[in-house]
Amino acid sequence: MTAESDQSPSRRAQLIEASIQLLEEVGPEALRARTVATKIGASTMAVYTHFGGMNELLEAVAAEAFARFGAAVTVPDTDDPVADFFVAGNAYCAYALANPQRYRLMFGLVSPQTTRPAATSLDRPPTESSTDATSFNQMMHVVERMVEAGRIRPDPIADIAGRLWSLVHGVVLLEMAGYLGREGRAFTNILGPATMDLLVGMGDERTLLEQSRARAAERLAAHAPDTW
Template sequence: MSDEIRRQLVEAGVAILERDGLQALSVRKLAAEVGTSTMVVYTHFGSMTGVVDALSDEIFARFGEALAAVPHTDDPVADFFSMGAAYRRFALRNPQHYQLIFGTAVPASLSSCRTDLTVTGHATSRDTSFQVLCASVRRMIAAGRIRDDGEAAVAGRIWSICHGAVTLEMAGFFGTEGHGLRDILSPLTVDFLVGMGDERGRAEASLATAAAMHLASGN
């Protein structure tokens, strides 16, 4: 029963975060959402810091699962584009979640777990999604599509492109009709891959393959 209550509290916290934002989250509001006492919240999480840490762990897990769910084909570059679409989709559908795990204005307990990925090869001590991206980079290098500048460094460059474009789209600078993906992120990523050694025709063909899979899936 204790595990079930904890699960309900985490689910409720995630819902409050997306609906009202982090600033609206409190022990009292979380308890009321589940229909329990504040003491139960403190028993399971210790403090608001514990609550936020638990929510971030849950959101990191969901984000990592969204990226890892992209199927592998015989075209690692097409798979990479599909992963980029999954990244963008998660961020746009869950903006508060995305800002909690990757934003700059986050609680100290979250910022303190972030690491210098150029040194450690890991983005944070909690996030597995960066390793999913590294694996995608490794596949593209192994296929001879891009040069090997070190998978963590290349993944960091790709992440910078995707995060920057998605953050600007979330802020409304590219509208709401998908122009950010069509006119900004996709061609920018093609240019990056070409700069990393891929042939433009092959990169564009991989993009077209990913786009067709995206349309077929209905996402």
């Protein structure tokens, strides 16, 4: 493999994709410069040419994972924002459980880890260049619409988003670790009811929630099993 081939612009995308594949197929221990480069038939120097080192490559992998995550959780608006939330939540869980190592890397839960701190937080909205901007903005958007529709009380949008995000993220991680019982139980017996209870506690009516959940199930039925 020549140095010129290693410097090809297409190598950068190939290295990111190879890293994603190795991460899911073998685990984070596979993310070494030589292993990643070998997977695409390049020399180790390709990693340093395009990224400067493994930390920078891992940051690029996390950025790509967030981009795909953002696309997965972005759902079209309907006249029922709570149903939209359930559909987006389903997509969130489906992405995380289908790509567990990728999800852990995104949130700094695997080793090797990226050295970059979280691009955004509930008190620091994302910039246009933030790697997690799409997923973060989608979460804030659907919460804001639920408030505007009068379905839940008008607490600060970021605080509501944080409560819902913490619930979903926590259940996903426990499900990944196998602590929530047989497959599917985490969502039908735990996350779904807990989300309903939280939204009722914030002012929604349970009958309206059941209707929204049913609408979401109808939308999901043609694409994937209803995990809620």
